[in-house]
Amino acid sequence: MSEPERPGRLVVVAGPTAVGKGTVAAYIREHHPQVWLSVSATTRPPRPGEIDGVHYFFVDDAEFDRMVDDGELLEHAVVHGRASYGTPRxxxxxxxxxxxxxLLEIDLQGAxxxxxxxxxxxxxxxxxxxxDELVDRLVxxxxxxxEERAARLETAKVELAAQREFDVTIVNDDVERAAAELVSLMESQAR
Structure with a gap:
């Protein structure tokens, strides 16, 4: 008889716009299959290469509002004053x-x-x-x-100031290294 699964500990990763949250998450998705990555719903249009149901669930405003009203989202927010994002519960x-x-890869409001x-x-x-590196990545x-870049940079200043609200900080100076540090941290929390 196998042991029952022990509930996992939810890990939430957030940070300022253009810090590379999506890039780190994509690296983890490809190289660390033991990690379960949440897929968010969004009302923004797909960027080149993004696939519905893999990177995001792309929904219209009416469907997103229905999901909110029905309590189907763990968190949700309007980001950069434009599109809505949320995590299906x-x-x-x-x-x-x-x-x-x-692993939830979300914005500061969602966290x-x-x-x-x-x-x-x-x-x-x-x-x-x-x-400077953050600005270079965004540009x-x-x-x-x-106009969107300027708005995102203003948001990033506020988001950077929220770092003290988090339990741990990982510097994304190298995607592979940052991903490995995050996965190692997750595995240590599961023991």
């Missing part, structure tokens, strides 16, 4: 119950909401090596207009 709860290593509903989760802040990805 049921898959996260199932991963925790199954003893998986569950604050999760702290209210799951205070026993581990909150990890992904930080840039420097402000370099070329997915936003000049």
């Amino acid at each position: 049921a898959p996260v709860e199932a991963a925790i119950a199954a003893g998986r290593l569950p 604050r909401q999760v702290r209210e509903t799951a205070p026993d989760a581990l909150f990890v802040f992904l930080a840039p090596p420097s402000w 370099g990805r070329g997915t936003e207009t000049e």
Whole structure:
């Protein structure tokens, strides 16, 4: 008879815009199959290469509002004054119950909401090596207009100031190293 699975500890990773949360999460998805990555719902259009149901669940405003009204989201927020993002509750709860290593890669607003509903989760802040590097990453990805970049940089200043709200900080100076540090931390929390 096998042992019953021990509930997993939810790990939440957040950080400022363009710090590389999505890049670190994608690396973990590809190289660390033991980690269960939550897939968020969003009302923003897909970026090049993003796949519905893999990177995000792309939904319209009406469907997103229905999900909020029906209590289907663990957290949700309007980000950068434009698109809505949220974490579907049921898959996260199932991963925790199954003893998986569950990881939420979300924004600061979402992390604050999760702290209210799951205070026993581990909150990890992904930080840039420097402000200049963060600016270079945002400009370099070329997915936003000049106006959107300016708004994201203003948001990033506020988000960086929230670092002290987190349990652990990992500097994303190298994607592979940051991902390995995060996975190692998750595995140590599961023991």
